[in-house]
Amino acid sequence: MDTLQVESTARPAAAPRLRADATRNRERIITAARELFVENGATVPLDDIAKRAGVGNATLYRNFPDRSALVRAVALSVMGRILVRAQQALADDRDSFEALCDYVRAASEERIGALCSLLSEYVDLQHDEQLLAARTELEQAVEDLMARARLDGRLRPDVAPGDLFLALAQLTRPLPGTGCLKLDLSTLFERNLIVFLDGLRAPAISALPGRAVTTEDLRPS
Structure with a gap:
C-alpha cells in the first residue's frame, strides 16, 4: 500500500515537466524554422529545421504535421x-x-x-x-x-x-x-x-x- 501511495503521488509531478519540455521543443522548432526560412527560403528541408532545433524528426512532425x-x-x-x-x-x-x-x-x-x-x-x-x-x-x-x-x-x-x-x-x-x-x-x-x-x-x-x-x-x- 505504501508503495502504491508513493507512486500515485510521484506520477502527477512528472506531467508539468513533460508539458514544459514539449513547449520548449515547439518554440525551438519555430525559431529554427524562421531562421532557415529567411536564410534558404520556403523549400528548406524540414529535417534541417529539426536538426537546427535540436529535436528529432518525430518531434517536429508531432507538432507540425x-x-x-x-x-x-x-x-x-x-x-x-x-x-x-x-x-x-x-x-x-x-x-x-x-x-x-x-x-x-x-x-x-x-x-x-x-x-x-x-x-x-x-x-x-x-x-x-x-x-x-x-x-x-x-x-x-x-x-x-x-x-x-x-x-x-x-x-x-x-x-x-x-x-x-x-x-x-x-x-x-x-x-x-x-x-x-x-x-x-x-x-x-x-x-x-x-x-x-x-x-x-x-x-x-x-x-x-x-x-x-x-x-x-x-x-x-
Whole structure:
C-alpha cells in the first residue's frame, strides 16, 4: 500500500515537466524554422529545421504535421513579437517619432520581407481567423503609433501604415545574386533603414506622388 501511495503521488509531478519540455521543443522548432526560412527560403528541408532545433524528426512532425502548419506557426510567432514591440513603443513616453523608429527597427529584425512569400504560398490569410485577428491588432497598433507622431508634427502627413509595411517588406527581402556577398549586409541594411526613417520625418522636403497607402490597399481584391 505504501508503495502504491508513493507512486500515485510521484506520477502527477512528472506531467508539468513533460508539458514544459514539449513547449520548449515547439518554440525551438519555430525559431529554427524562421531562421532557415529567411536564410534558404520556403523549400528548406524540414529535417534541417529539426536538426537546427535540436529535436528529432518525430518531434517536429508531432507538432507540425506539414509545412503549411509550420509556416503558419512562424507567422503567428513573428506577428506576436512585432505586436509586443509596437505596444512597447506606444507605452514609451519619449519622442513619438523615436518610438516609431524603435518599432520599425524591431520589425525589420524579423526580416518580414523574406517571409512574405511563404505566407502567400502556404497560408490562407483571408480565412484564418487567428491570423486575421493578429494582423488587425498589429495594424491598429501601428496606426496608433503613426497617428501620435503625426499629431506631434514629427511624422510627415502624407504617409500611412500601408506605406510603412510595404517599405519594411522591400527593405528586408534577401538581395538577389551573389555579388552582394562581398558587402557587409548588416551595415548595408542599417544604412538603408536610416535613409527610409529619415524620409518619414516632418517637415518633408519633397512631395510624394499619389496618395498614402493604407492597410486596406494591401488586401487582395
